[in-house]
Structure formats: C-alpha cells, structure tokens
Amino acid sequence: MLQDMPTLTDVAKLAGVSEITVSRVVRNKGPIADATRTRVLSAIEKLGYVPNRAAGSLASSGSQLMGVLLPSLSNIVFPEVLRGIHSALASTGYQPLIGVTDYDLKTEQGIVSSLLAWQPAAIIMTGFDHTDATRRMLANSRVRVAELMDIDADPIDIAVGLSHRRAGFDAGRHLISRGYRRFGYVGHDWDADRRARLRYEGLCTALAEAGLTLEAEQRFAGPSSTIAGRDTLAAMMAKNPTIDVAVFSNDDMAVGGFFYCLTAGIAVKEKLALFGFNGLDIGQSLPMPLSTVRSNRFLIGKIAVEKLLESGERPTEKQIIDTGYEIVAGATA
Amino acid sequence: MLQDMPTLTDVAKLAGVSEITVSRVVRNKGPIADATRTRVLSAIEKLGYVPNRAAGSLASSGSQLMGVLLPSLSNIVFPEVLRGIHSALASTGYQPLIGVTDYDLKTEQGIVSSLLAWQPAAIIMTGFDHTDATRRMLANSRVRVAELMDIDADPIDIAVGLSHRRAGFDAGRHLISRGYRRFGYVGHDWDADRRARLRYEGLCTALAEAGLTLEAEQRFAGPSSTIAGRDTLAAMMAKNPTIDVAVFSNDDMAVGGFFYCLTAGIAVKEKLALFGFNGLDIGQSLPMPLSTVRSNRFLIGKIAVEKLLESGERPTEKQIIDTGYEIVAGATA
DNA sequence: GAGAAATATGTTAGCGCTGTCATAATGACT
DNA sequence: AGTCATTATGACAGCGCTAACATATTTCTC
Numbered sequence: 056m057l058q059d060m061p062t063l064t065d066v067a068k069l070a071g072v073s074e075i076t077v078s079r080v081v082r083n084k085g086p087i088a089d090a091t092r093t094r095v096l097s098a099i100e101k102l103g104y105v106p107n108r109a110a111g112s113l114a115s116s117g118s119q120l121m122g123v124l125l126p127s128l129s130n131i132v133f134p135e136v137l138r139g140i141h142s143a144l145a146s147t148g149y150q151p152l153i154g155v156t157d158y159d160l161k162t163e164q165g166i167v168s169s170l171l172a173w174q175p176a177a178i179i180m181t182g183f184d185h186t187d188a189t190r191r192m193l194a195n196s197r198v199r200v201a202e203l204m205d206i207d208a209d210p211i212d213i214a215v216g217l218s219h220r221r222a223g224f225d226a227g228r229h230l231i232s233r234g235y236r237r238f239g240y241v242g243h244d245w246d247a248d249r250r251a252r253l254r255y256e257g258l259c260t261a262l263a264e265a266g267l268t269l270e271a272e273q274r275f276a277g278p279s280s281t282i283a284g285r286d287t288l289a290a291m292m293a294k295n296p297t298i299d300v301a302v303f304s305n306d307d308m309a310v311g312g313f314f315y316c317l318t319a320g321i322a323v324k325e326k327l328a329l330f331g332f333n334g335l336d337i338g339q340s341l342p343m344p345l346s347t348v349r350s351n352r353f354l355i356g357k358i359a360v361e362k363l364l365e366s367g368e369r370p371t372e373k374q375i376i377d378t379g380y381e382i383v384a385g386a387t388a
Numbered sequence: 389m390l391q392d393m394p395t396l397t398d399v400a401k402l403a404g405v406s407e408i409t410v411s412r413v414v415r416n417k418g419p420i421a422d423a424t425r426t427r428v429l430s431a432i433e434k435l436g437y438v439p440n441r442a443a444g445s446l447a448s449s450g451s452q453l454m455g456v457l458l459p460s461l462s463n464i465v466f467p468e469v470l471r472g473i474h475s476a477l478a479s480t481g482y483q484p485l486i487g488v489t490d491y492d493l494k495t496e497q498g499i500v501s502s503l504l505a506w507q508p509a510a511i512i513m514t515g516f517d518h519t520d521a522t523r524r525m526l527a528n529s530r531v532r533v534a535e536l537m538d539i540d541a542d543p544i545d546i547a548v549g550l551s552h553r554r555a556g557f558d559a560g561r562h563l564i565s566r567g568y569r570r571f572g573y574v575g576h577d578w579d580a581d582r583r584a585r586l587r588y589e590g591l592c593t594a595l596a597e598a599g600l601t602l603e604a605e606q607r608f609a610g611p612s613s614t615i616a617g618r619d620t621l622a623a624m625m626a627k628n629p630t631i632d633v634a635v636f637s638n639d640d641m642a643v644g645g646f647f648y649c650l651t652a653g654i655a656v657k658e659k660l661a662l663f664g665f666n667g668l669d670i671g672q673s674l675p676m677p678l679s680t681v682r683s684n685r686f687l688i689g690k691i692a693v694e695k696l697l698e699s700g701e702r703p704t705e706k707q708i709i710d711t712g713y714e715i716v717a718g719a720t721a
Numbered sequence: 722g723a724g725a726a727a728t729a730t731g732t733t734a735g736c737g738c739t740g741t742c743a744t745a746a747t748g749a750c751t
Numbered sequence: 752a753g754t755c756a757t758t759a760t761g762a763c764a765g766c767g768c769t770a771a772c773a774t775a776t777t778t779c780t781c
Contacts, residue, residue, distance in 0.1 A: 062736095085758095108505040109737080110738040113443050115766085137461055152485050153486055169481070396768065442766085
C-alpha cells in the first residue's frame with residue numbers, strides 16, 4: 056500500500072554514502088563515524104524514511120516479531136499476560152503478533168502456521184496441549200517456544216507459570232486448617248480450561264489426605280463468568296444447603312458466588328465460606344476481600360519474553376520457571 | 389531463525405511445475421487446473437512448506453497485517469475491542485499486529501512508525517488525538533486508518549464508535565426524568581481518557597439545560613478501577629452527604645461505588661442512586677444490576693475491520709460510523 | 722475448421738534490505 | 752618507515768516471493 060516511500064537508496068544518495076552505511080546507522084550496528092551518522096540521520100529525517108521490515112526480515116531471515124497465542128481475550132487473565140509480554144517487549148523493538156485460539160487446538164495449529172510464516176523470533180503459547188502437526192511445525196522451525204501459565208507437564212522449550220495442581224492442593228490444606236470440613240466445588244467447563252481441572256484435582260487430593268471428600272459439586276457448562284458463578288452456586292446450594300465452604304474454579308465465579316450470598320442473605324464466612332483463584336482486583340475490592348490464591352499473570356508474560364530473548368537458540372536443557380502463587384487469606388474464608 | 393525451510397522452489401521442483409504456479413495455488417489466485425493444484429498441494433504437504441510472508445510482502449508491497457494501537461490492556465474495554473477486531477480478521481488471513489500506547493501520544497507515534505514498517509493493510513487506532521508527526525506519517529503512507537471509540541471529531545479516514553458527549557447528555561436527561569436533582573460526579577484521570585471527559589461535558593450540558601448543576605465532584609488522579617471508585621465515592625460522600633445520585637466515569641468506578649454503599653450501609657437508589665458507563669458484565673451481575681449506558685465494544689472492533697477491508701484505498705469521503713449506545717435502566721438509579 | 726475467447730502455465734525482473742568479504746584510512750608500536 | 756591492529760566504508764550477491772507480461776492449450780462460435 057505504501058507508495059513512493061523513500062528507501063535506503065534514497066537516503067544513501069542524499070547523505071552521500073552507500074546503502075549499507077545507512078543500514079548500519081539505522082540498526083546501530085557496526086562502527087560508524089559520528090560525522091557520517093549525523094549526516095545520515097538528518098537525511099532520514101528530511102525524507103521521512105521508514106525502514107521496510109519485510110525487506111529486512113527477508114534479507115536477514117529473522118524478524119523483530121514475537122508470535123503470541125492466547126486462548127481467549129474474554130477472560131481478563133490473558134490480557135494481563137499480554138500486558139506483561141508487551142511491557143518486556145516495549146524496550147526491545149520487538150512487536151507482538153497475536154492470535155486467539157478460542158481454546159481450540161486446530162485453530163491454534165492454523166495460527167501457528169501463519170505466525171511461523173513471519174519468521175518470528177519466538178512464539179509464546181498457552182498450555183501444553185497441541186496437535187501433532189503443531190508440534191512438528193514448531194520442531195522444524197526451530198524457533199524458541201514458551202508455554203505459559205502451567206508447569207505441570209513437560210515443555211517443548213521453556214515453561215513459565217505455576218503448578219495449578221499444587222495451588223489447588225495448598226488451597227485445600229489452607230481451608231482444612233481453618234476448620235472447614237463440608238466442601239462444595241463450583242466450576243465451569245474444564246474441557247477447555249485444563250488448569251481449572253488441575254486445581255480441582257489438587258483440591259481433591261488435599262481433601263482425601265485429610266479423610267474428606269467433596270460433598271457437593273456443580274459445574275457450569277460454559278466459560279467462567281460472574282453470572283455463571285452466581286447461578287451455579289445458587290444451583291448447588293439448592294441441592295446441598297449444608298456445605299460450609301464453596302471453592303470456585305476462579306475469582307470471576309467466586310465474585311458471582313459472593314453476589315448470590317448477598318442476594319440470598321447468606322452470611323459469608325459464618326454460614327458459607329467462599330474461595331476463589333487468581334487474585335483479581337475485583338475480588339479484592341469486594342466489601343469483604345475474597346479469599347483466593349494470587350497468581351502473577353503480568354509476571355508470567357514478562358519473564359517469558361525475557362527468557363526467550365536471552366538466546367536465539369533453544370538451549371539443550373528445557374527450562375521450567377515457577378512464578379509461584381500466594382494464598383490470600385481475605386475475609387470470605 | 390528458520391533453517392533449511394523448504395521454499396517455493398523446492399515445492400515447484402517436487403511438483404514439477406514453475407514457482408509461480410505454486411505461488412498461485414498457495415494464494416488461491418489465478419486459474420489452476422485441478423490436477424495441478426492437487427499435485428502442488430501434496431508437494432506442499434510432503435515438504436511441510438510454510439510460505440515466507442516477509443518475501444511475499446516485499447514482492448507485493450503490502451502485507452496481510454493489520455496494525456492495532458490500543459491505549460491500554462488494563463481496562464477491559466480494549467481487549468473487548470480487540471476481540472471484535474480479531475473476530476472479523478479471523479476468516480480473512482490477516483493477522484493483528486498490536487501496540488499499546490499507554491495513553492501517550494509520543495509512544496503512539498513510535499508505534500505507528502514501527503507498524504508502518506510492516507506495510508500493514510490498515511491501522512486501527514483509538515481516539516482522535518495524535519501528534520503532528522503521527523498524522524504526517526499516516527498521510528504519507530496512504531494506509532487506511534480507523535479511529536475507534538469516539539465519533540465526536542473529524543477522522544483521518546474512518547471513525548467507528550459512539551458520541552460520548554451525547555451519551556453523557558442522554559444519561560443526564562434520563563436521570564433528571566427519573567427525578568434526581570442533586571448530582572455528584574465520581575471520575576478518574578481524564579487527561580488520558582478524553583472520552584470520559586466528553587461524557588462529563590454532556591452530562592453537565594443536560595444539567596444546565598434543566599437549570600441544575602453538579603453539587604459535588606471528585607476525581608481520582610489515576611486510571612479507573614473498582615477500588616478507585618469505592619474510595620473516591622467515599623471521599624465525595626464525606627464532603628457532600630446530601631447528593632442523591634452519583635454519576636461515575638465508568639462501570640468499574642460505579643461497581644466500586646456500589647461496594648462502598650454496601651460497606652457503609654447506604655441504601656442504593658433509595659438514598660443514593662448510582663450510574664455508570666459501558667454496560668460491563670460485572671455491573672449487570674451485581675445483586676442490583678447497575679444502571680448504565682451500554683456501548684458495544686466488540687461491534688466497534690468488528691465493524692472497523694469490515695469497513696477497512698472493503699477497499700484498500702481511502703475513499704474520498706471520510707466515513708463516520710455510529711455504533712450507538714443504550715441506556716440500561718438497571719436497579720441502581 | 723479459422724478465429725476469438727477463455728483457461729492454464731511459464732519467464733523475467735525486481736521488491737528493499739543485509740551478510741559477507743574486501744578495501745581504505747587511521748593510529749600504535751616497533 | 753614498516754608491521755599490525757583498529758576503525759570506517761563500500762561492492763555485490765541474494766533472501767523468497769510476486770507483478771507483469773508472455774506463451775501455450777483448450778473450448779467455444781458461427
């Protein structure tokens with residue numbers, strides 16, 4: 056679409072130097088005399104020259120692009136990861152090229168293929184589930200790959216996140232130590248969200264070790280949301296009014312649960328304790344701060360980028376970076 | 389970073405055709421005999437060929453990229469716009485290349501420059517405020533430009549959004565018609581968020597026309613958030629306990645205000661009415677659905693892409709697309 | 722069955738940049 | 752003055768693809 060845009064050649068002519076010299080000035084690479092640099096820079100300024108990255112990529116077989124695959128933009132946690140990615144990228148000249156998979160592995164495969172077409176410096180994905188074709192493409196391309204959020208499996212290259220299984224387990228231990236015994240679980244569709252399921256499994260393990268078991272369990276057949284949390288807790292309480300703590304698949308669901316209690320006149324914590332996951336702002340701004348597990352999504356994105364940029368080659372050793380989590384006592388459990 | 393990746397030439401050799409024929413198959417362009425197509429396709433499959441977009445861009449001077457500039461990822465409305473953009477892009481083969489400006493015009497300028505370097509098919513930005521240099525780059529490049537969210541000014545090419553001034557005005561009329569007279573305004577930093585200011589101005593106009601005026605006004609000196617809304621309403625009520633309706637700069641702030649009322653034991657609507665802006669899910673899942681104005685962010689992103697893709701050239705007539713808004717009566721005002 | 726029209730394929734010449742290797746100019750140290 | 756490094760610049764080829772223009776080949780038309 057660009058038209059008559061000035062090229063390196065134009066700048067070189069105006070500055071009275073060769074093209075490669077201009078290229079060196081632009082990329083800050085190789086030795087350049089101060090006088091020459093100044094001359095070139097002013098020529099660039101005069102012409103309004105903007106380098107053509109496509110040409111650059113082609114010539115150097117490698118782009119200043121980083122592919123980012125997110126499962127969804129509806130769930131606030133992924134924009135937060137993206138924010139971390141962007142913040143680490145900001146100072147580097149790299150640009151994120153994003154794709155959204157909608158939790159679908161075939162879609163992911165298609166997007167990986169189109170991202171690879173840009174010869175990105177690295178690709179950031181979510182989770183460990185990929186099609187064989189995706190794995191093959193990634194292997195052939197040799198680009199660096201980070202798999203985010205989760206560390207409960209074997210990564211392709213590096214993994215950055217936290218153990219959701221352990222987080223679920225610790226949440227269970229925490230609640231047991233606080234005296235809760237009659238557990239209910241309020242979840243959402245976990246075919247897509249493998250991590251919610253891992254937390255659930257961790258929770259069940261903790262309960263089993265204490266000789267307990269989930270007394271009630273209700274899962275909403277769709278993505279998590281405040282409304283789903285509200286309605287799903289309502290459904291569970293209708294069937295099992297005797298539980299003393301509801302563990303939610305995440306904070307969105309838990310905030311909905313809190314609203315349900317408000318409406319139904321159930322005393323939160325005294326009558327029914329609520330526990331979430333993520334540590335979202337909204338949960339902490341409730342009249343009673345939500346008891347939850349705080350994960351650091353921003354940090355996950357940021358660290359992933361930093362690690363990926365450390366080296367262009369995949370290291371021989373796969374790397375797993377645990378960004379940890381923190382039990383937030385809150386006031387609801 | 390890619391290495392020994394097969395090229396068009398390899399595919400062409402294996403399929404026993406010329407390069408251009410492979411190129412045509414890949415791009416689905418020009419007439420190709422079915423037999424040839426099949427042969428080429430299976431060669432592509434066999435080699436695991438992935439086209440190099442940088443080369444394609446360079447040769448055709450135009451990429452399958454769409455530049456997207458967002459002011460922030462922290463405010464949920466922008467990921468929603470991005471979702472709309474992505475949804476419209478999904479079927480087209482275009483990929484969004486994103487940049488985040490942090491509401492800073494100089495940052496925006498830098499990002500526009502790096503996006504332009506990829507020769508994107510179009511650029512999507514937010515708002516009408518840009519530096520002169522940004523405008524110049526955009527003008528020189530001749531790429532299509534959409535300015536989103538707002539339609540209260542003159543666009544570069546097309547604008548998609550709603551009149552925030554009118555929305556503020558209508559919200560004011562609505563509240564006045566419901567009998568509210570003692571207005572308070574709870575806002576956030578609007579140097580960055582020009583649209584919040586426009587709504588505020590619209591509100592003031594409505595009040596003035598009715599012979600009314602804001603009795604109280606409190607602005608938080610930072611970005612909007614639930615916590616800011618809670619604390620800022622608290623501050624306002626401490627100074628002006630007599631107002632009967634609080635208009636918030638957006639739903640995040642208003643939800644915080646609701647939480648404040650809960651904590652302080654203020655009867656929402658009877659004693660103090662609350663009114664937001666955006667129509668976020670969280671507001672509608674409150675025990676009392678929030679009274680607000682619903683804008684359609686997803687639609688804004690989607691329509692912008694559709695309009696931009698209609699033609700590669702800027703039309704002679706600037707276009708303004710009003711995606712409208714809707715007063716949501718709710719239960720808090 | 723000659724010519725027009727449509728369909729299918731190929732040839733050539735770059736797109737704008739950077740890697741590689743060469744060359745020139747300067748200083749540093751014998 | 753001569754060797755060696757160091758710094759500064761340039762020539763040239765080519766990255767992988769596609770636009771533009773041929774050139775076959777087939778199908779239709781009267």
